[in-house]
Amino acid sequence: MIQQQLLQRIEQKSAVIGIVGLGYVGLPLMLRFAEVGYKVLGFDIDADKVTALTEGRSYIEHIRAESIRQARDRGFEATTDFSRAGEADTLILCVPTPLNKYREPDLSFVLDTMDSLVPYLREGHLVSLESTTYPGTTDEELLPRIESRGLKVGENAFLVFSPEREDPGNPDFTTRTIPKVCGGYSPACQEVGVALYSAVIDKVVPVSSTRAAEMTKLLENIHRAVNIGLVNEMKIVADRMGIDIHEVIRAAATKPFGFVPYYPGPGLGGHCIPIDPFYLTWKAREYGVNTRFIELAGEVNSSMPDYVVSKVAAALNDRRKAINGSRILVLGIAYKKNVDDMRESPSVMLMEKLRDLGAEIAYSDPHVPVFPKMREHHFDLSSVPVTAETLAGYDCVLLATDHDRFDYALIKAHAQLIVDSRGKYLEPAGHIVKA
Secondary structure, three states: OHHHHHHHHHHOOOOEEEEEOOOOOHHHHHHHHHHOOOEEEEEOOOHHHHHHHHOOOOOOOOOOHHHHHHHHHOOOEEEOOHHHHHHOOEEEEOOOOOEOOOOOEOOHHHHHHHHHHHHHOOOOOEEEEOOOOOOOHHHHHHHHHHHOOOOOEOOOEEEEEOOOOOOOOOOOOOOOOOOEEEEEOOHHHHHHHHHHHHOOOOOEEEEOOHHHHHHHHHHHHHHHHHHHHHHHHHHHHHHHOOOOHHHHHHHHOOOOOOOOOOOOOOOOOOOOOOOHHHHHHHHHHHOOOOOHHHHHHHHHHHOHHHHHHHHHHHHHHHOOOOOOOOEEEEEOOOOOOOOOOOOOOHHHHHHHHHHHOOOEEEEEOOOOOEOOOOOOOOOOOEOOOOOHHHHHOOOEEEEOOOOOOOOHHHHHHHOOOEEEOOOOOOOOOOOEEEO
């Protein structure tokens, strides 16, 4: 009976959608639910975010303020008051799952959030975890917390894992058009979860369990991490042999079958690929399995910032200069092109390593006007303009993130030295060094 009532509320769009965590995952999901006619209640511990949303402002570059205002006009509310969780029929958790300093899973955001919600859980609630995690998290950690309220998951409360697949700034895919994997703790949970996401996503992909859904997300990201590790290693080999790896990739990509191009860079960035593989390697140890392939790729990828720094040092040395005392301009500090997302950005690691070696660091990024407050990285800097005069004033310009808004011809014409970690400059030039 309770399941049917919830299914009916979802179908009739009378269900109130609760989304916990209003960042790069939760905010687009909120907009999609509001767009199709649901009332959405958004929860976040950051009072500044809640204030911005209440005032109709966006704090994510690729999400327009107008979209926020339209959602607000449709009834969207943002709050820091978790006691209002009982007003929602569904609670979708979109919170970070980082690594701790030992490179082990840090579930504190998920567990603290769930503990904050537990006192307000009631019959008929659907809890959906979207945060990437190791297989077993949903039924080992969330299930007992829900049932500690006297609820029975699968009968009068429901639990699913449905991993986020957001790609910030990608114009080709939206929350609606990216297929959504969903695994329920039980068949009843699965039915409710699929019904919920089918209301806003064009294609929902059911899998047999929460663990299968958790593993699916890890496989997606490990696939990318391993292939990027391979091409990063190939870059080093090609460089020693005097071969341009980007030319090789472009040629290989003409093969119409059996090859998918991946591109090297200064390291891995973003909220998924540098982190998620280690969730599986950690959990696999419980089963006596050593994930050597995954860990090797992690070693290669995590070494790339040091490789780029070594190329900067060698390029300056060729000009009778040291890193110590040199003025270095880092172009692009977001983790990938054309976004303002700084999570796990290799550019920041490059800035820290160069600063620690004595360089005077500045950066330019049209998407990040002021260096943001970050948990582990601290720079009191603002983006400098890319002009002929400013470029000429630096001993080295390090291209770390290849935003489309940079004037690459201007940079090439006026920079004394360019270290290109993204393969943006195809034609060789005496003052351009590939890294």
